[in-house]
Amino acid sequence: MKASWYFCSLILFALPVLAATPKGLTEAQCIALKNARVNAAAIGLPTRGAQIVTVAMAGQPGNQHCKLEGQIKPVDLKAPDINFQLYLPLSWNGKALQLGGSGFDGAVKDADTARLAPAATPGALKQGYATFGSDAGHQGGVSDAAFTLNDEAWKNFAGEQIKKTHDVAVTLIRQAYGSKPSRMYFQGNSQGGHEALAAIQRYPQDYDGAIAIHPVYNVVELHMAGIRIGQAVYNTPGAWISPAKAAFIANAVSGACDKLDGLSDGVVANTRACEATFKPERLRCEGKKDVDNCLTAPQLALVQMLSQPVPLGVTLPTGDHFAPWPILQGADASAVVSVFGSGADKPRPAARNIIISFPYMMGDQAVRYEVMRSPDYDSLNFDPAAHAARLNELASQIDDNNADIRAFVQHGGKLLLMHGTADMAVPPGNTVAYYEKLKAQFGEKALHQFARFYLAPGFTHSSGTFRASWDSLGALDKWVDHGIDPGQQVMTDTNKATAGREMPLCEYPQFPEYKGQGDTKSASSFVCTNK
Numbered sequence: 001m002k003a004s005w006y007f008c009s010l011i012l013f014a015l016p017v018l019a020a021t022p023k024g025l026t027e028a029q030c031i032a033l034k035n036a037r038v039n040a041a042a043i044g045l046p047t048r049g050a051q052i053v054t055v056a057m058a059g060q061p062g063n064q065h066c067k068l069e070g071q072i073k074p075v076d077l078k079a080p081d082i083n084f085q086l087y088l089p090l091s092w093n094g095k096a097l098q099l100g101g102s103g104f105d106g107a108v109k110d111a112d113t114a115r116l117a118p119a120a121t122p123g124a125l126k127q128g129y130a131t132f133g134s135d136a137g138h139q140g141g142v143s144d145a146a147f148t149l150n151d152e153a154w155k156n157f158a159g160e161q162i163k164k165t166h167d168v169a170v171t172l173i174r175q176a177y178g179s180k181p182s183r184m185y186f187q188g189n190s191q192g193g194h195e196a197l198a199a200i201q202r203y204p205q206d207y208d209g210a211i212a213i214h215p216v217y218n219v220v221e222l223h224m225a226g227i228r229i230g231q232a233v234y235n236t237p238g239a240w241i242s243p244a245k246a247a248f249i250a251n252a253v254s255g256a257c258d259k260l261d262g263l264s265d266g267v268v269a270n271t272r273a274c275e276a277t278f279k280p281e282r283l284r285c286e287g288k289k290d291v292d293n294c295l296t297a298p299q300l301a302l303v304q305m306l307s308q309p310v311p312l313g314v315t316l317p318t319g320d321h322f323a324p325w326p327i328l329q330g331a332d333a334s335a336v337v338s339v340f341g342s343g344a345d346k347p348r349p350a351a352r353n354i355i356i357s358f359p360y361m362m363g364d365q366a367v368r369y370e371v372m373r374s375p376d377y378d379s380l381n382f383d384p385a386a387h388a389a390r391l392n393e394l395a396s397q398i399d400d401n402n403a404d405i406r407a408f409v410q411h412g413g414k415l416l417l418m419h420g421t422a423d424m425a426v427p428p429g430n431t432v433a434y435y436e437k438l439k440a441q442f443g444e445k446a447l448h449q450f451a452r453f454y455l456a457p458g459f460t461h462s463s464g465t466f467r468a469s470w471d472s473l474g475a476l477d478k479w480v481d482h483g484i485d486p487g488q489q490v491m492t493d494t495n496k497a498t499a500g501r502e503m504p505l506c507e508y509p510q511f512p513e514y515k516g517q518g519d520t521k522s523a524s525s526f527v528c529t530n531k
Helices: 002-013 027-035 151-177 191-202 219-234 243-261 271-277 297-306 333-340 358-371 384-398 406-410 428-442 472-482
Strands: 050-060 063-072 082-089 095-099 130-134 183-189 209-213 310-316 319-322 414-420 451-456 489-493 502-507 511-514 526-529
Touching: 027 050, 027 063, 027 151, 063 151, 082 151, 095 151, 130 151, 151 183, 151 191, 151 384, 183 191, 183 472, 191 209, 209 472, 219 297, 219 310, 219 319, 219 358, 219 384, 243 271, 243 333, 243 511, 310 384, 333 358, 358 384, 414 428, 414 472, 428 451, 502 511, 502 526
Parallel strands: 095 130, 095 183, 183 209, 209 414, 414 451
Antiparallel strands: 050 063, 063 082, 082 130, 310 319, 451 502, 489 502, 511 526
16 A cells, blocks of 8 residues: 555656756856855754855866855854855756765865766766755864764754755855756765765755765764774784785685676675675684784684674664674775774774774764763773663764655655675665665565665775776766666776776666676676576
């Protein structure tokens, strides 16, 4: 009954809507926007309004655009501004793209074009999109959570900045072109992927489509998993795994699993077969000998902990375990090193560098600033169970794991999800879990009418043996505006040594298998299968 109701609703709401006639913008009109101001009444959440700081023409001759930088003023005079950027093409296609950030945000990140866009695809601005993004309401590094000591800055980061930035951008777009966007999309990777899901869950009427790549929708759970990793690495004598041993693990898995998808190309695509085939015990050192081509008992125990659901030591709204890390499913050496860090010494509480485990570094920031509110606290001694109430309070404020997105669906919204199978920053199983929640909420048939989920083999959080690029914006826009089913997609490798090779981006739970003949660099030589 529920699935059929949604299916009928989707037919009604999925009818293509003609975009507004594209509008133009002159250089003089661009510069005149320096006097623009957005009153607080135009913004759907409390602020003191927004102002433009700088306006300038940017880009190359023949491909110029109007670039605005501004500030959204907080209610709390002690809170930082939300810095934003808005890019306005001189020839506007009537649509807009809001872009998310990364980590703890803290800076406007590339607000001019879609994430992971192929080099051969014209950028979003060149296609005529107005694009915009913000620093989420604080200034600092992506691994610095000190801003959370201010309540308004925390609320902005936890999701309010999405709405505030959106409303300011729409108001300015209307001032520039005389009309609001006919289509509004959100795209982001990592924390930006989380922000994409937050956008459609919290503000469903504002968006016609969203692209969530590697979404960190359950931030508190991820950070608690990071704390458990840090404690396992640094509190257990001999557990730390060196970069040399990380490379050994990656090479051992690749050697055993690379051909399981029909082609030896450095990419482990058939991860399920790899999981069944590769046994971590084969990595064990014989006797007490400790060399670079084997793992000691404490090191093997650490790998086994990571390759299974990781216990959090506390029950959160999303559960008491976090998704397994794909350490034995094709992650490359650099991705493995990022989890263990490049040094064995216990880090100082204030340490934030490549030496320490990245998941632990982010969890450490969250514990010290969000939970304990003490910059000098040693998170290696943190007991999650003793702070369950505070952790659940934080999760209720920042996590966006609600699968009931019917308001977005009824608005006609479409959702594209993507995750790399070798992501060692945010495990792919985390997005699998959210997609399965969506399937349970809507039913598979109805879900397929408005959401698609793709797994990218060999892709980590930003690199990997297959560094994926993908025209997700093009796929989303065709689906939303023209009703063209995205179906199987194609991703293109951007690694220097293998640049240009293609592979299908298959819908979950399928993976690309080589047909046994044909150009190994062409997507047409592969078939998506779930065998």
